[in-house]
Amino acid sequence: MLHREVEIGSFLKARRAALDPAGLGLPSGLNRRRVRGLRREEVAQLAAISVDYYTRIEQGRAHAISASVLDAIARALRLTGGEVTYLRNVAALDRRAADGPAGGCAPAAGPGQTVRPEVRQLLDAMAGTVPATVIGRGLDILAWNSLGARVGFDLDGLAPGRRNSALLVFLDPAARALHPDWDRIAEETVGNLRAESGRHPEDPRICAVVGELLERSGDFRRVWEAQSVSECLRGTKRIVHPRVGELHVTFETFRLTTDDDQILVTYSAPRGSVTESRLRELAELPVPDVVATAGLEPVA
CATH class of the missing domain: 3.30.450.180 (Beta-Lactamase)
Structure with a gap:
C-alpha cells in the first residue's frame, strides 16, 4: 500500500525541484535560493492557491482536494500526462491510506492474474x-x-x-x-x-x-x-x-x-x-x- 502523505509529498517536492525558475520567469540567483527548483510559495502563486493550502497538500494533510486545484498544481509544475494521472490517483487515496495499515503489504485477495x-x-x-x-x-x-x-x-x-x-x-x-x-x-x-x-x-x-x-x-x-x-x-x-x-x-x-x-x-x-x-x-x-x-x- 502507498502511504498517501509520503507519496504525494515526495512526488510534488521532486517535481518542483526539477523545474528551472529562470525558465518560468522567476529569480534564480544562488544567493536567494537554498535549494534547487521552485519554492513552495512560487508553486502556490503559479497555481493561484494559498501557500498554506499548498503546504498542507505537499505534506499530505489536505484531504478531498478538488480536481481544479490538482489541475492548477499540475500546470504550475509543468506535469506530463502520465504525471498528472499519477498525481490524481495518489490524491484520490484521500483518508483511506491514512486509515489503513501502518506499513507492509496487504495480503492478496485471491488468485493472481490469468491469461485467456x-x-x-x-x-x-x-x-x-x-x-x-x-x-x-x-x-x-x-x-x-x-x-x-x-x-x-x-x-x-x-x-x-x-x-x-x-x-x-x-x-x-x-x-x-x-x-x-x-x-x-x-x-x-x-x-x-x-x-x-x-x-x-x-x-x-x-x-x-x-x-x-x-x-x-x-x-x-x-x-x-x-x-x-x-x-x-x-x-x-x-x-x-x-x-x-x-x-x-x-x-x-x-x-x-x-x-x-x-x-x-x-x-x-x-x-x-x-x-x-x-x-x-x-x-x-x-x-x-x-x-x-x-x-x-x-x-x-
Missing part, C-alpha cells in the same frame, strides 16, 4: 517469427511464446513469482550484459512501475515488488526516489544475446481491453535486417542452448 486461452493461442501463432509476452499488473510476465522466452531472460527456467520485468532488470546479474543500454531500460522500467502504483496504490503485488526492490537494489532506490512517472509503451531496444549476438528490435504494446491491466508486448525487426535473420536463428536453436539468465540475486 485465446490470447495464448495468439502468442503461439506468432511464435516462429515474433517474440511476444503478456505483461500484467506490477510488471509480472504472465505468458509468452517460445521466441519471447528466448529473446531475453530464460522465462521457462524462472519460478513463477520471479517472472517480473522489474525484478529481472534490477536483480538479475545477467541484466546489464543483456541490455547494453541498461540505465535507460532501468529508468523506463521504474517509470512504468510507478505509473502502475499510481493506478493501483493498494495492490498487494505491486507493493511486494516495490518493497523487495527498495530493500535489495540501491540502483532501484535511486531511480524510484527521482519520482519519474513516464510510461514507455513503444520504442527500440538493443539486446545482446549470448548465442546469436546483438539484436536491434522495435517493441510495441497493445492493451488487451477485455483483460484488466494486461498488455501484449511484441518485438520485431525490419525485413531483411541482420536482427531478423538472428531472430530466425534464435527460433531454431535447441531449448538447452538458449540461456540468458543467471538467476535473481541482489545487485548494488
Whole structure:
C-alpha cells in the first residue's frame, strides 16, 4: 500500500525541484535560493492557491482536494500526462491510506492474474517469427511464446513469482550484459512501475515488488526516489544475446481491453535486417542452448 502523505509529498517536492525558475520567469540567483527548483510559495502563486493550502497538500494533510486545484498544481509544475494521472490517483487515496495499515503489504485477495486461452493461442501463432509476452499488473510476465522466452531472460527456467520485468532488470546479474543500454531500460522500467502504483496504490503485488526492490537494489532506490512517472509503451531496444549476438528490435504494446491491466508486448525487426535473420536463428536453436539468465540475486 502507498502511504498517501509520503507519496504525494515526495512526488510534488521532486517535481518542483526539477523545474528551472529562470525558465518560468522567476529569480534564480544562488544567493536567494537554498535549494534547487521552485519554492513552495512560487508553486502556490503559479497555481493561484494559498501557500498554506499548498503546504498542507505537499505534506499530505489536505484531504478531498478538488480536481481544479490538482489541475492548477499540475500546470504550475509543468506535469506530463502520465504525471498528472499519477498525481490524481495518489490524491484520490484521500483518508483511506491514512486509515489503513501502518506499513507492509496487504495480503492478496485471491488468485493472481490469468491469461485467456485465446490470447495464448495468439502468442503461439506468432511464435516462429515474433517474440511476444503478456505483461500484467506490477510488471509480472504472465505468458509468452517460445521466441519471447528466448529473446531475453530464460522465462521457462524462472519460478513463477520471479517472472517480473522489474525484478529481472534490477536483480538479475545477467541484466546489464543483456541490455547494453541498461540505465535507460532501468529508468523506463521504474517509470512504468510507478505509473502502475499510481493506478493501483493498494495492490498487494505491486507493493511486494516495490518493497523487495527498495530493500535489495540501491540502483532501484535511486531511480524510484527521482519520482519519474513516464510510461514507455513503444520504442527500440538493443539486446545482446549470448548465442546469436546483438539484436536491434522495435517493441510495441497493445492493451488487451477485455483483460484488466494486461498488455501484449511484441518485438520485431525490419525485413531483411541482420536482427531478423538472428531472430530466425534464435527460433531454431535447441531449448538447452538458449540461456540468458543467471538467476535473481541482489545487485548494488
